[in-house]
Amino acid sequence: MPRAWREWPWLERHLGSPPRAIRRLILVGSPRPSPIDFDSRTAKSIDKGYRSPEIVALRAHLRSALALGRGETVVDVGCGTGLLCAEMAIEVSSSGRVIGVDLSAPMLALAKSRCADHPEIELHHGDIHDLPVEDAAADALACMQVLLFVTDVTPTLLEFYRALAPNGRLVIVETDWRSAVLNTSDKDLTHRLFEFWDTVTPNPTLPVRLGPLLRRAGFDVTAIKAVPILNTAFAPDGFSHDFVKGLARQAVATEALSKTDGDHWIADLKKKDQEGAYFFCVNRFVFTAVKT
Secondary structure: OOHHHOOOHHHHHHOOOOOOOHHHHOOOOOOOOOOOOOOOHHHHHHHEEEEEEEHHHHHHHHHHHOOOOOOOOEEEEOOOHHHHHHHHEEEEEOOOOEEEEEHHHHHHHHHHHHHHHHHHOEEEOOOOOOOOOOOOOOOEEEEEOHHOOOOOHHHHHHHHHHHEEEEEEEEEEEEOHOOOOEEEOOHHHHHHHHHHHHOOOOOOOOOHHHHHHHHHHOOEEEEEEEEEEEEEOOOOOOOOHHHHHHHHHHHHHOOOOOOOHHHHHHHHHHHHHOOOOOOOOEEEEEEEEEEO
């Protein structure tokens, strides 16, 4: 890791933050493209998944850890379709400020529609490595299921550190996909599909390394909580329903899997559901940290 990254918190405390353009050159370099094409169809599918009972509950865990108060400024990094922004706007009230940032125009289009009645919400199309926030201006920052798509999270964590005020709160939610459990008949095919998922997401096993990375970026990690997502039915309103179907669809579209194999895999999951044997579980982890 470059020395400038290792020493950033120390430099900021003792020398102050350099101008934004210089900071971006040191930490990031050129803008980074999104690893997944979040087109309108994908955005709508993801929005449906975000409204599943399991993810609604997960956002409640995040907001509880963030402990927002009236009048505070909070940043939602990778705000997606704006569900969390809308929920946090109620907590900070009209005297507060919610800043949502996302790289996907289709996702932001849904967010703007959802948040239209909340003047305290600002939505920005931008890179999470260069947040539209002044130095030390945010009381809190939320980042849910975003860092798995970032190859090197260190510059991102340092950008979070810059944006947060002293004692500012950070809550990150990430998944370790090695914990995924899925009852299928064809174990080899399932293994191939999750191997494909590992190629789509640069950081599918981030949680085991995230604590030390946060501490090196200058944060005090105050809590880590595991929140399992469990489905025992292949129901359309469950998180795993759209996830596994989307996974198969992506694998077929990129020719990582044949359409025959993809259809066979989904048919097997439907059969498991009919037999009362469907089982999906994966652990997500809620990291709470404070800028020291």
